[in-house]
Amino acid sequence: MTPETPIRLADDRAHVWHPFTQAQTAEPPIPVVSGKGALLFTADGREILDLISSWWVNIHGHARPEIARAIGEQASRLEQVIFADFTHAPAVNLAKQLSEVLPHGLTRVFFSDNGSTSVEIALKIAWQYWINCGAPQRRRYLALDGAYHGDTFGAMSAGASSGFYDPFKPLLFQVDTIPFPETWLDDPDVEAKEAASLAALDRWLDRHGNELAAFIAEPLIQGAAGMRMCRPQFMAAVVARIRSASGLVIFDEVMTGFGRTGTLFASEQIGVSPDLICLSKGLTGGFLPLSVTACSETIYSAFLGTNFDRAFAHGHSFTANPLGCAAALASLEITRAPETAQAWRRIEAKHREGMARLAEIPSLRQFRITGTVAACNIELPGTAYGAATSLALKKNFLARGLLIRPMGPVLYVLPPYCITDAELDRAYTAIAEVVTTISAV
Numbered sequence: 001m002t003p004e005t006p007i008r009l010a011d012d013r014a015h016v017w018h019p020f021t022q023a024q025t026a027e028p029p030i031p032v033v034s035g036k037g038a039l040l041f042t043a044d045g046r047e048i049l050d051l052i053s054s055w056w057v058n059i060h061g062h063a064r065p066e067i068a069r070a071i072g073e074q075a076s077r078l079e080q081v082i083f084a085d086f087t088h089a090p091a092v093n094l095a096k097q098l099s100e101v102l103p104h105g106l107t108r109v110f111f112s113d114n115g116s117t118s119v120e121i122a123l124k125i126a127w128q129y130w131i132n133c134g135a136p137q138r139r140r141y142l143a144l145d146g147a148y149h150g151d152t153f154g155a156m157s158a159g160a161s162s163g164f165y166d167p168f169k170p171l172l173f174q175v176d177t178i179p180f181p182e183t184w185l186d187d188p189d190v191e192a193k194e195a196a197s198l199a200a201l202d203r204w205l206d207r208h209g210n211e212l213a214a215f216i217a218e219p220l221i222q223g224a225a226g227m228r229m230c231r232p233q234f235m236a237a238v239v240a241r242i243r244s245a246s247g248l249v250i251f252d253e254v255m256t257g258f259g260r261t262g263t264l265f266a267s268e269q270i271g272v273s274p275d276l277i278c279l280s281k282g283l284t285g286g287f288l289p290l291s292v293t294a295c296s297e298t299i300y301s302a303f304l305g306t307n308f309d310r311a312f313a314h315g316h317s318f319t320a321n322p323l324g325c326a327a328a329l330a331s332l333e334i335t336r337a338p339e340t341a342q343a344w345r346r347i348e349a350k351h352r353e354g355m356a357r358l359a360e361i362p363s364l365r366q367f368r369i370t371g372t373v374a375a376c377n378i379e380l381p382g383t384a385y386g387a388a389t390s391l392a393l394k395k396n397f398l399a400r401g402l403l404i405r406p407m408g409p410v411l412y413v414l415p416p417y418c419i420t421d422a423e424l425d426r427a428y429t430a431i432a433e434v435v436t437t438i439s440a441v
């Protein structure tokens with residue numbers, strides 16, 4: 001291996017703009033030199049257990065050799081080629097293999113390179129689909145309250161209620177929302193919350209059903225909203241109503257896809273196939289930026305014709321990048337191995353154990369688990385983004401070698417599937433100690 005280039009924090013401070021960061025008050029970033037499995041290794045020799053799969057992407061852990069090898073082999077053959085008028089084996093094989101595992105009927109794949117663009121594309125396809133079908137009056141989108149779909153303008157519009165985009169609000173287009181029935185374990189109010197949400201949906205559909213272009217949702221778990229979870233039967237009831245109004249259903253499985261919720265896709269637990277699905281993050285095992293928006297043949301055929309006006313005039317320089325596709329093929333092979341599904345069940349069982357231990361801490365409430373994601377709320381002052389308790393939690397977790405980033409008052413664990421039981425035990429013990437100490441201050 002070539003020697004590691006030293007990381008100079010002064011150069012980082014002078015030249016780099018980090019995402020979602022208030023640089024004036026933030027601690028200096030942690031220089032990371034390598035990773036293996038669930039661990040990251042820092043320049044100053046520390047080991048950090050990555051309990052959030054590095055923003056939910058590294059589903060198989062870091063530096064997985066099979067994926068690294070696939071990228072290397074592809075790089076020495078073909079690294080990139082224009083994807084209009086040209087094609088290549090990694091993209092074709094990936095599209096075919098995805099269509100074999102995706103929810104029924106999603107057989108047509110459009111590539112892009114991050115979760116936000118996959119959402120942008122789904123929203124644009126839905127919009128133009130209705131124009132191509134001769135129903136241009138279908139121009140309303142509906143979403144769930146609190147949803148997060150990414151940081152480009154369409155995705156921000158669909159996620160406007162997440163509260164991240166205040167400066168941009170005047171630039172966003174209208175997306176209506178219905179309440180999200182946030183649910184936790186043994187929640188006595190779940191049925192009432194779901195009924196209220198469905199009643200709001202019924203009222204909205206009575207007024208606007210024949211103008212609905214598409215409904216978009218993160219199925220089962222709203223990630224950035226704070227790992228807010230709902231029951232599959234609620235999502236199924238929503239989809240049934242949207243379909244009775246002939247609206248399209250977009251499932252944003254950018255975070256939930258590839259096993260996160262304990263099944264390959266959250267759609268499986270809901271028992272429905274959406275008309276469009278958005279995937280990214282775990283698609284390449286977190287190695288390279290790639291995303292897909294897959295849709296049904298019915299949608300695809302609406303774009304066919306002898307006239308270019310009917311075509312979908314959208315593309316990115318790196319559409320279907322061969323390296324990303326090769327990484328995705330290697331990652332998919334690991335994801336489809338029986339041991340991976342066993343890991344989802346093992347992690348869920350460990351979450352149940354760990355969350356039961358945390359339930360003894362009075363400041364922790366609203367425990368929830370779906371597949372490999374576990375979360376709860378910490379009820380202490382100062383847990384807003386950037387506030388004192390929130391910063392203290394992050395700092396204390398890091399001091400104990402844990403990468404956990406509370407989202408406001410929400411503590412969550414979303415590990416790579418290769419994490420061991422011993423690593424999870426260690427993590428839950430340390431979380432309990434940190435929260436107990438901070439609660440006592």
Ligand SMILES: Cc1ncc(COP(=O)(O)O)c(C=O)c1O
Pocket residue numbers: 114115116117119148149150151218223224252253254255256280281
């Ligand atoms: C559900 C969901 N959709 C879309 C996105 C945006 O993905 P990206 O950050 O790759 O643009 C995210 C990112 O966290 C997400 O969680």
